[in-house]
Amino acid sequence: MHSTLKSYFHEITGAGEEKLAALAQYFVEKHVKKNEWLLREGEVCKCNYFVAAGCLRLYSVNPAGIENTRYIAFEKKFATSFTSLITGQPSMEYIQSLEDTTVLAIARQDFFDLVEREPAVNKVYRHILESAYITTQKRIYDLQGADSLHRLKWLLAQQPRVFERLPGKIIASYLGITPYTLSRLKADLKK
Amino acid sequence: MHSTLKSYFHEITGAGEEKLAALAQYFVEKHVKKNEWLLREGEVCKCNYFVAAGCLRLYSVNPAGIENTRYIAFEKKFATSFTSLITGQPSMEYIQSLEDTTVLAIARQDFFDLVEREPAVNKVYRHILESAYITTQKRIYDLQGADSLHRLKWLLAQQPRVFERLPGKIIASYLGITPYTLSRLKADLKK
DNA sequence: CAAAAAGATTGCTCTACCGCAATGTTTTAC
């Protein structure tokens, strides 16, 4: 198992070297170039992906053809379409790399078997779901209640890496605005 | 334990009568009148609430004084500010009854102890978090990508109960629009 | 390194939704 994943598991579960080694066999290292897809809309999600290096995003395309980005995962985060992974239904979202990326993939069935059988994996899954809950609670109130300038300032404060590493087009699709509006807001901020 | 909660646990975990009885002791029945609060902004959330009868909502008030409703829970749903319950930090949201409501409350510490100790409760918690994940994924794409008429039609299709039981003011605050706009959209739908 | 492609900026116009105000309707409370 990649050392990044080991330290992630260790931090959350306190699991020892032996247990970590036993879990290692379930993960397969995979390399994806920038702008490639790990999952497309309509496909059933087959794996849970841990980002060892690089960056993934989850997004969907609405009927008008507009991309909406729901989640951006940098190093040391799991990223997958859990909705498809849990239900076994085709995904309504894409998983795309935004940089050359190394992921550690675990198959759907292996993952859920381990959630049942291995307390450490159960705990990691709980941690993922709890973190997702906390993040999305804030995100819903943000999308519902704040204007685009507030959302931009909040993202700048919370996730400055996003602005250093990703193009405005992606940031705009995360904030739920057009690249035009993002450009205008950035100009306003400089004044 | 209230029979509604028993059947909920049984459906998700398959637990037998004996186990259900053992878990029962941790839940306390509580009655709240319409428009009362179980939790206010700034308070630390102390319980997880199962709605046995009636209806709760989770909402926050933004700096402009506008209420935004994030979640509406009818019968047979757990509802709490998990963000506060998990982190132990003060809640940024309110829990309010929208009808005369009966809840079964379990204390924070009891709940998390049982999550660790009792596989049935672990499974129920996982189910709650997974359901929340699936619901909020759709909700984020909805708020980000769809206009208010689409959101209204979607809610009408998915949750018709909402329109039968709740005032337009609450529905508007759930959809992220003003009551004025909701009223106009309803008039448009009739044409 | 040069050509091409992709991304960023900005003026202009347009639209969806907001927000007040005035009026009508339903619900609540004594």
Next chain:
DNA sequence: GTAAAACATTGCGGTAGAGCAATCTTTTTG
């Protein structure tokens, strides 16, 4: 059962952000 309060509707005007087009800048690719 009736008064008061809360809720709903609709006209009117205002605003945030969308979307097109033209231009400029950065990145990619051979």
